[in-house]
Amino acid sequence: MVSLLDSLPPGLAKPCALKRLEKSGRDKVVSRVKDISPGLADSDVIISEIRGGRKAADQCLAHLNPAKYGSTRNHLDGAVTRLSPYIRHGVVNITDVRDTALDISSAKDSEKFIQQLSWREYWQRLYKEFPRNIWQDVEPYKTGFSPDDYQDNLPRDIAEGRTGIASIDGFIDELLTTGYIHNHARLYLAGYVCHWRRIKWQAGAAWFLTHLLDGDPASNNLSWQWVASTFSHKPYYFNLENIAKFSGDTVDTRIETNRPLAGTYEELYARLFPNLEPKK
Amino acid sequence: MSIVWVHEDAITLNHPVFWTAGPAVQPIFIWDTEEHDRRAYSLKRRVFIYECAHDLDIPIYAGRPCEILPVLAAGETIYTAGTPNLYVLDVVADLRKSHDVTVVDAPQLAHIPANTDTGRFFRFWNRAKKSALTHSSENQIETATAP
Numbered sequence: 145m146v147s148l149l150d151s152l153p154p155g156l157a158k159p160c161a162l163k164r165l166e167k168s169g170r171d172k173v174v175s176r177v178k179d180i181s182p183g184l185a186d187s188d189v190i191i192s193e194i195r196g197g198r199k200a201a202d203q204c205l206a207h208l209n210p211a212k213y214g215s216t217r218n219h220l221d222g223a224v225t226r227l228s229p230y231i232r233h234g235v236v237n238i239t240d241v242r243d244t245a246l247d248i249s250s251a252k253d254s255e256k257f258i259q260q261l262s263w264r265e266y267w268q269r270l271y272k273e274f275p276r277n278i279w280q281d282v283e284p285y286k287t288g289f290s291p292d293d294y295q296d297n298l299p300r301d302i303a304e305g306r307t308g309i310a311s312i313d314g315f316i317d318e319l320l321t322t323g324y325i326h327n328h329a330r331l332y333l334a335g336y337v338c339h340w341r342r343i344k345w346q347a348g349a350a351w352f353l354t355h356l357l358d359g360d361p362a363s364n365n366l367s368w369q370w371v372a373s374t375f376s377h378k379p380y381y382f383n384l385e386n387i388a389k390f391s392g393d394t395v396d397t398r399i400e401t402n403r404p405l406a407g408t409y410e411e412l413y414a415r416l417f418p419n420l421e422p423k424k
Numbered sequence: 425m426s427i428v429w430v431h432e433d434a435i436t437l438n439h440p441v442f443w444t445a446g447p448a449v450q451p452i453f454i455w456d457t458e459e460h461d462r463r464a465y466s467l468k469r470r471v472f473i474y475e476c477a478h479d480l481d482i483p484i485y486a487g488r489p490c491e492i493l494p495v496l497a498a499g500e501t502i503y504t505a506g507t508p509n510l511y512v513l514d515v516v517a518d519l520r521k522s523h524d525v526t527v528v529d530a531p532q533l534a535h536i537p538a539n540t541d542t543g544r545f546f547r548f549w550n551r552a553k554k555s556a557l558t559h560s561s562e563n564q565i566e567t568a569t570a571p
């Protein structure tokens with residue numbers, strides 16, 4: 145690479161690059177970011193432990209275990225990679241990640257992992273095809289409700305993690321403090337927002353994009369639509385038992401602190417989607 | 425001198441856009457805080473993005489790409505990585521009024537026929553699976569020998 149040009153057409157002011165910071169020193173990075181982000185609210189002070197850059201991405205890649213991924217990925221403490229912020233920002237390319245998986249494991253053992261990588265490519269392809277429609281419902285809701293039945297804005301208790309439902313508040317706290325949550329936690333939060341609280345998926349998706357370090361209009365908005373049922377055959381919902389099954393001891397899943405989520409799938413279906421035929 | 429605009433969807437120097445642009449180029453990153461505000465990025469997101477850009481050891485400018493890039497490129501070609509991101513697409517469309525802009529896509533995971541029904545993921549996956557599960561080195565050989 146060559147250094148920046150000095151010869152500019154006369155009359156044009158040459159933009160100045162920001163002064164380079166020392167490699168180390170996260171505090172300096174944070175104060176630089178604050179300096180060059182005058183629009184940020186003073187109340188926004190949280191910084192994630194997750195570091196940007198190739199070295200951090202390589203550390204995640206070094207832990208990649210495609211075979212273990214396949215059998216544990218749905219568990220909140222499963223062998224997921226946490227590569228998403230790096231993939232989202234192109235720090236690593238998914239073909240390189242795929243190749244690393246195939247270097248470690250056979251195609252058969254890597255299949256589940258590569259299938260998940262393909263979800264990203266799938267969403268990106270749809271986004272590329274319809275870049276201006278990324279905030280629109282792809283299909284009608286299949287919940288027995290119309291879009292007008294859903295609230296436009298995200299209530300404060302959700303935005304701040306004070307819903308009073310222990311597991312949900314725990315996931316929100318993790319989202320707000322780290323900027324990363326497991327896929328299953330994303331599904332639980334999106335299901336709760338869309339179906340328990342009947343809020344438009346767009347409000348939840350915008351909230352995620354503010355906080356997720358991997359926040360990506362395609363993967364995020366289309367996943368929200370998959371949960372909401374505007375891009376799937378049926379709404380995604382869950383029950384407390386499901387959270388308990390996949391969260392081990394890491395999440396408070398006691399009935400007394402999570403009442404609205406407790407019940408059988410049939411009971412919850414009847415409660416959340418009263419206009420649909422009862423589930424047999 | 426030609427510029428490679430490193431934007432937030434490809435914060436890397438290891439992208440085919442650099443192979444296309446050749447060695448005599450200047451990669452730069454532009455910190456567009458108005459765009460971050462518009463997208464309501466939290467501080468933690470901004471810090472993460474800044475760290476990724478800072479890690480590349482390339483000049484970082486603060487301002488709007490549409491204003492900074494034409495001045496730095498001064499009539500030379502501007503290169504950038506392909507993305508569906510509307511913000512980037514709009515900047516590229518604007519730059520094209522005064523500059524030659526070359527957009528280069530990253531390699532894809534899967535090769536599927538253009539007419540594939542992608543209305544649902546599993547229809548896509550059924551067509552994508554074979555090439556997605558093949559190492560890039562073998563995928564390239566396959567492409568090279570395809571009729």
Ligand SMILES: Cc1cc2nc3c(=O)[nH]c(=O)nc-3n(C[C@H](O)[C@H](O)[C@H](O)COP(=O)(O)OP(=O)(O)OC[C@H]3O[C@@H](n4cnc5c(N)ncnc54)[C@H](O)[C@@H]3O)c2cc1C
Pocket residue numbers: 217223224225226227228229231232260261262263264265267325326327328330331334352356358359360361363364365367368371
């Ligand atoms: C409501 C909701 C919102 C989401 N928002 C985003 C988002 O903004 N950005 C984002 O990258 N992913 C999003 N996802 C998809 C998925 O949750 C994350 O990609 C994954 O949890 C990231 O963790 P990981 O890197 O440990 O993933 P791993 O399980 O280790 O997977 C490896 C990589 O494959 C890709 N991937 C895996 N699963 C998916 C998936 N279902 N959809 C798309 N890509 C996938 C990611 O790039 C990920 O880094 C969302 C899912 C839901 C349900």
